Amino acid sequence: MSSPVVTRFAPSPTGYLHIGGGRTALFNWLYARGRGGKFLLRIEDTDRERSTPQATAAILRGLTWLGLDWDGDVVSQFERRDRHAEVAHEMLARGTAYKCFSTQEEIATFRAAEEAAGRYPVFLSPWRDADPATHPDAPFAIRMKAPRSGETVIEDEVQGRVVIRNETLDDMIVLRSDGTPVYMLAVVVDDHDMGVTHVIRGDDHLNNAARQQMVYDAMGWQVPVWAHIPLIHGPDGKKLSKRHGATGVEEYQAMGYPAAGMRNYLTRLGWAKGDAEIFTSEEAMAMFDLSGIGRAPARLDFKKLENTCGHHMAMAGDAALLHELEAYLAAANRPALTGAQHERMVLALPFLKKSAKTFPELLEKAHFLMISRPVLRDEKAEAALDTVSRGILKSLTPRLQTASWTKDALEPILTEIAAENGIGFGKLAAPLRAAIAGRSVTPSVYDMMLAIGREETVARLLDAI
Numbered sequence: 453m454s455s456p457v458v459t460r461f462a463p464s465p466t467g468y469l470h471i472g473g474g475r476t477a478l479f480n481w482l483y484a485r486g487r488g489g490k491f492l493l494r495i496e497d498t499d500r501e502r503s504t505p506q507a508t509a510a511i512l513r514g515l516t517w518l519g520l521d522w523d524g525d526v527v528s529q530f531e532r533r534d535r536h537a538e539v540a541h542e543m544l545a546r547g548t549a550y551k552c553f554s555t556q557e558e559i560a561t562f563r564a565a566e567e568a569a570g571r572y573p574v575f576l577s578p579w580r581d582a583d584p585a586t587h588p589d590a591p592f593a594i595r596m597k598a599p600r601s602g603e604t605v606i607e608d609e610v611q612g613r614v615v616i617r618n619e620t621l622d623d624m625i626v627l628r629s630d631g632t633p634v635y636m637l638a639v640v641v642d643d644h645d646m647g648v649t650h651v652i653r654g655d656d657h658l659n660n661a662a663r664q665q666m667v668y669d670a671m672g673w674q675v676p677v678w679a680h681i682p683l684i685h686g687p688d689g690k691k692l693s694k695r696h697g698a699t700g701v702e703e704y705q706a707m708g709y710p711a712a713g714m715r716n717y718l719t720r721l722g723w724a725k726g727d728a729e730i731f732t733s734e735e736a737m738a739m740f741d742l743s744g745i746g747r748a749p750a751r752l753d754f755k756k757l758e759n760t761c762g763h764h765m766a767m768a769g770d771a772a773l774l775h776e777l778e779a780y781l782a783a784a785n786r787p788a789l790t791g792a793q794h795e796r797m798v799l800a801l802p803f804l805k806k807s808a809k810t811f812p813e814l815l816e817k818a819h820f821l822m823i824s825r826p827v828l829r830d831e832k833a834e835a836a837l838d839t840v841s842r843g844i845l846k847s848l849t850p851r852l853q854t855a856s857w858t859k860d861a862l863e864p865i866l867t868e869i870a871a872e873n874g875i876g877f878g879k880l881a882a883p884l885r886a887a888i889a890g891r892s893v894t895p896s897v898y899d900m901m902l903a904i905g906r907e908e909t910v911a912r913l914l915d916a917i
């Protein structure tokens with residue numbers, strides 16, 4: 453029986469959650485969740501100078517917004533440093549590591565000489581096979597006793613078989629002379645202790661995999677499945693940078709993309725299955741696999757992102773969408789909905805969501821319900837309210853006061869008024885839009901009237917007359 457899948461996301465808390473990191477987390481989440489496995493979160497905060505609690509908080513916020521929930525507590529790598537040191541000593545005891553007394557100066561001199569001789573400087577410690585009886589009473593680092601010949605083979609689910617000649621790698625320090633573990637050791641110890649079965653991460657870590665695999669071997673631990681995924685590039689095929697647009701997950705939240713759409717888009721960014729384009733997270737979990745991950749860097753395509761988000765807006769349940777809209781307003785530092793706006797939004801969301809791709813676009817279409825009287829009119833709206841049109845609205849208003857407030861009841865009234873005045877419905881709609889929304893381009897007049905209600909509709913018409 454195969455062991456349950458355990459994946460992890462292991463960001464370094466040195467900034468915000470990058471969109472590439474968000475996608476890495478998403479792939480790990482989908483892979484685990486689709487297999488009844490666990491998705492763990494580890495903060496790689498061993499670099500004390502560059503790690504900040506603010507960055508950790510930003511990463512957690514970004515993941516939470518994306519809807520990527522992790523299992524158990526967040527693991528701090530730094531807090532596990534004693535365990536890392538313990539493993540370094542265990543390697544020593546197993547004879548897969550040794551005490552190295554070489555000083556910084558000695559190593560630097562060695563390197564300089566190798567470089568001067570035109571060789572790639574792979575430091576070979578003279579202490580590797582030294583008799584412990586010759587050990588001085590001096591500080592030492594613990595170095596891994598890496599194989600000196602042969603090859604280390606990384607069987608990568610995305611990159612294929614990656615072969616590294618062992619002679620190109622030196623005996624990596626696992627524990628510094630000041631007793632602090634190195635990052636490369638910490639990653640392996642943590643992944644092992646956390647029971648991680650699949651390491652899915654950016655291919656900028658592919659180079660690390662060989663050395664990390666040597667640590668697994670040195671400890672006699674089961675090597676995880678490796679999957680190094682290509683980075684995300686900008687639309688021009690160059691490495692994604694600020695120049696292309698937003699790179700932070702939270703920036704996308706502030707721009708008003710719905711999280712479900714973002715998840716769908718990021719899932720398709722570098723992964724494919726047949727012609728599946730628009731899917732829910734549940735569907736993605738069922739489909740997601742490592743074999744669908746491409747080897748070429750994926751290009752960010754903002755048009756496609758918007759399109760995908762448009763589908764998810766339309767697919768969303770009304771209550772959940774309203775909730776997310778309110779969260780968007782808070783994240784974007786925009787005023788919260790007032791009681792009246794909220795009430796109208798509940799009625800309007802079912803039609804507004806059908807044609808909006810982002811929350812700002814949805815709010816733009818919701819302008820008529822966000823405003824309160826007196827309605828400010830733009831130039832075109834003003835022009836639509838000439839004397840004749842005002843007269844027509846005047847004859848309409850009393851009929852609205854007694855009508856049932858449903859589309860079925862309102863439709864014949866508006867049609868009649870248009871016929872009585874010998875005009876087409878379009879000619880009637882223009883002054884209505886002007887009076888209700890102060891604009892010439894709005895949602896359907898029925899939808900607007902139903903959303904703001906009879907009282908407000910009649911009041912706005914009276915204002916315009």
Ligand code: GLU
Nearest residue numbers: 462463464496639653657
């Ligand atoms: N902490 C590393 C990073 O932020 C990830 C290491 C890993 O996934 O093994 O890039």
